[in-house]
Amino acid sequence: MDRSHTERAARVASASLQGHPPAVSAVVCETYDLEQVRRAVTTALAPLGGMKRFVRPGMSVLLKPNLVSAAALDRGVTTHPAVVEVVAGLVQEAGGMALVGDSPGGPIADNDRVLSGTGMVDAAERAGAQIVRFDGVAWIRHGGADYFVARPVLDVDLIINLPKLKTHVLTLYTGAIKNLFGVIPGTRKREVHCRAPGVIDFGQALVDVLELVRPGLTIMDGILGQEGNGPGVGGTPHPYGCVVASADPLALDTVVARALGYRTGEVVYLEQASARGLGVSDPRAVQILGDRAALDFGPLDLPKSHWYFRLPGWISKPVHRGATIRPRLSAAACVGCGRCVEVCPGDAIALEKQATIDLSRCIGCLCCAEICPQGAIEPRWSLLARLIGIGP
Numbered sequence: 001m002d003r004s005h006t007e008r009a010a011r012v013a014s015a016s017l018q019g020h021p022p023a024v025s026a027v028v029c030e031t032y033d034l035e036q037v038r039r040a041v042t043t044a045l046a047p048l049g050g051m052k053r054f055v056r057p058g059m060s061v062l063l064k065p066n067l068v069s070a071a072a073l074d075r076g077v078t079t080h081p082a083v084v085e086v087v088a089g090l091v092q093e094a095g096g097m098a099l100v101g102d103s104p105g106g107p108i109a110d111n112d113r114v115l116s117g118t119g120m121v122d123a124a125e126r127a128g129a130q131i132v133r134f135d136g137v138a139w140i141r142h143g144g145a146d147y148f149v150a151r152p153v154l155d156v157d158l159i160i161n162l163p164k165l166k167t168h169v170l171t172l173y174t175g176a177i178k179n180l181f182g183v184i185p186g187t188r189k190r191e192v193h194c195r196a197p198g199v200i201d202f203g204q205a206l207v208d209v210l211e212l213v214r215p216g217l218t219i220m221d222g223i224l225g226q227e228g229n230g231p232g233v234g235g236t237p238h239p240y241g242c243v244v245a246s247a248d249p250l251a252l253d254t255v256v257a258r259a260l261g262y263r264t265g266e267v268v269y270l271e272q273a274s275a276r277g278l279g280v281s282d283p284r285a286v287q288i289l290g291d292r293a294a295l296d297f298g299p300l301d302l303p304k305s306h307w308y309f310r311l312p313g314w315i316s317k318p319v320h321r322g323a324t325i326r327p328r329l330s331a332a333a334c335v336g337c338g339r340c341v342e343v344c345p346g347d348a349i350a351l352e353k354q355a356t357i358d359l360s361r362c363i364g365c366l367c368c369a370e371i372c373p374q375g376a377i378e379p380r381w382s383l384l385a386r387l388i389g390i391g392p
């Protein structure tokens, strides 16, 4: 199963990239007014050949937004429904059948609540698209590890990836490649976090998923994103004011990560994807089309952890072992909803009236902080990390 599937995924990707150097197209878009978003997406796609270059009549096309939780839209956590509605409309105009689906960080039973709470159900209805549930799974053995992937992801002709532009306290940045982690349904994500707890191992898992699903087109919602300790409600909303598109998710991430202020090599999974031949991680090798000024983000509050990756290897390896990050619970903010318990891969969280965290079982994945609707869990660096200044 793994071989035939990855070959198919690679064919889809190479069909999108064929004959084209890595190109990323960016345009300014400052509001979610539907007409402005439509103009921005159409303008971003024009130099890439327009939607009709990617969508042929009769194709089934899955739109994969970032729907990690049902956070309020003004928190900049999830892909905005206006972007989904516009892209779904363009797919339909090109003769494709648009489907919208994602799996939140919590259990599959949360799917409907998150899909409606993030505005996806209404957006899909307005665009004539269909919502798909990520509850059927396929088992794929890949890279020596087992992955459970939502069945609809494997059944469609094309995936259009619709990530949100955010900083990420663990991986530093989340965009095109990281968004694909949502194809692993619900709490199945816990298994991956458990066997790949650190930035390096988790990066390899993210690249495994990229190899498995290979979107043919990525259109990033960078209109309102996050800086600081994203990607959940612990992050700070930031108006990046852009839409960015590419047939190459790694090229897109490379360009956006550089625009955020990261240096080559800092966002580990981009290097790992490049090492596997899944695109380029050198921004000089990527052609930037459209409006370069759309990627002029200015100074940002990046997760402090990014300084760690600038250290030489002989320092960074021992630091990596000692400078850990763990969740810290604010009892005053916890309402005892239990969502953190459901996502915790280490079974480290117990719940009575409120959550309590057993740090001896915690692997530091920060899924709990990501999912908590109250922002009651924040990352806390170890004493060593704070002493050497890589953690706040």
Ligand code: SF4
Pocket (backbone or CB within 6 Å): 329, 333, 334, 335, 336, 337, 338, 339, 340, 341, 351, 354, 355, 371, 372, 373, 374, 375, 376, 377
């Ligand atoms: S910490 Fe957050 S997710 Fe966990 S029970 Fe409390 S409010 Fe819910």
Ligand code: SF4
Pocket (backbone or CB within 6 Å): 326, 327, 343, 344, 345, 346, 347, 348, 349, 357, 361, 362, 363, 364, 365, 366, 367, 368, 369
């Ligand atoms: S307590 Fe939070 S950070 Fe620790 S393993 Fe569980 S989900 Fe991950």
